[in-house]
Amino acid sequence: MSLFSTLSVGASGLGVASMGLGVAGDNIANIGTTGYKHTRVTFADFLPQDVFGLGGTGQLGSGAATNRLSTQFGQGNIATSDSALDMAIGGNGFFVVNSGNQSFYTRNGEFYMDDSGYVTSAQGLRLQGYNATNGSLSPVVSDLRIGSPVVPATVTSNVVVDAVLSAETIPGADLAAMDLYGTGTGTNTLTEAGDAADFAAGITIYDSLGVSHDVSVLFERSGTSDWTWRAVTDATGVYDGTGTAFSTTEDSAFEIASGTVSFDTAGKISAFTQTNTSASTPWTFLGAASADVAFDFGMDAAGVETEGALTMAGDESSVTALTQDGRTTGSLSRLEVAQDGTITGSFTNGENLVLGQVALATFTAQSGLVREGGTLFSASQAAGDPAVGAAASGDRGTLSGNALESSNVDLEDEFVSMITSQRMYQANAKVITAADQSLQTLVNLI
Secondary structure: OOHHHHHHHHHHHHHHHHHHHHHHHHHHHHOOOOOOOOOEEEEEEEOOOEEEEEEEEEEOOEEEEEEEEEEEOOOOEEEEOOOEEEEEOOOOOHHHHHHHOOEEEEOEEEEEEEOOOOEEOOOOOOOEEEEEEEOOEEEEEEEOOOOEEEEEOOOOOOOEEEEEEEEOOOOOOOOOOOOOEEEEEOOOOOOOOHOOOEEEEEEEEOOOOOOEEEEEEEEEEEEOOOOEEEEEEEEEHOOOOOOEEEEOOOEEEOOOOOEEEEEEEOOOOEEEEEHHHHHHHOOOOOOOOOOOEEEEEOOOOOOEOOOEEEEEEOOOOOEEEEOOOOOOOEEEEEEOOOOOOEEEEEOOOOOEEEEEEEEEEEEOOOHHHHEOOEEEOOOOOOOOOOOEEEEEOOOOOOOOOEEEOOOOHHHHHHHHHHHHHHHHHHHHHHHHHHHHHHHHHHOOOO
């Protein structure tokens, strides 16, 4: 090997050392980049030359070169986040984001909602997933759009009563004698009807517009095993068929339903009746559709078991639970991401609704993905076609909401690599210096 070849060998060593420093520097620079995957560089020797010596033929290398730069897709640490749309993948897979013309793949789960309701990355690329309509997921992968949905109001159709009526109550007829709007002329007030009852339970119901109305279910013992009940509300909020309020006087009472309930000797309900006021006197809440409320005490008028558990016992009268199925209009208040990527919205009216599901992509050879910057990768022939599906399905990883995956750069390893490359550079520089000095000596001989 000539001295000039030695200079070339030293120069190749400087080149690979510089590459090693550059890769380490790039990894260290991105140690705080969400979802970043560190790069590893490997080197190989140049094709050696045959050298003939007294002992026979040998081979002498001609330097080194970069062999491969490869992305290492090991798992990064998962840290909690304050944003509900921040997501971290635990295991295999990539988020799929689309620019409108091309799909990219990333482990950076930092997403936002744009002004059109689409879930987007920081670069404005739209996250891909399964959209939902009324809580049902579409089977088609497309731009994931959550928006700011509003859950419509639900009219109350059932009131479920779990209560105990005291068996020590003395039978009477005060409540039955109350003259209320709907079934009478309305000479008695809500207060008077409540005072006449042996027991009262209050609940809020909703009309078809989502407006709330207070209803009191009044009970009176009418016989040994028999009770009467009347459901009443404020008459000023109830309107007849001509759109006229039944009353303009505060504390006026309107009966929306009434009936009887009987118990057996064990205190269990044995018979139940309900008469809706609308059967004889049409009524509605202001601007709302007419709707009758079914009261479930544990048995319907046909003797069929229903929800509710009204009993008679020696205890004091009390309510265990009083529920209804109506809701006011609800706006989105909180998002939650499940492990399978399902995004559920919680609404101000207590409703929970599935709003979409995040899709993940996997590759046969993810090492073949091409870095595009911005923690994005693009598919290539070497990586194979993406297999897109729901998280936690197939070999895809799970998702964590309110979390982000940190870079998988190991700072200690990068420092060691950097020191090694630095020493490699210094040593190769010495080779060049030695060759240069030798050439200078050769020149001086002339």
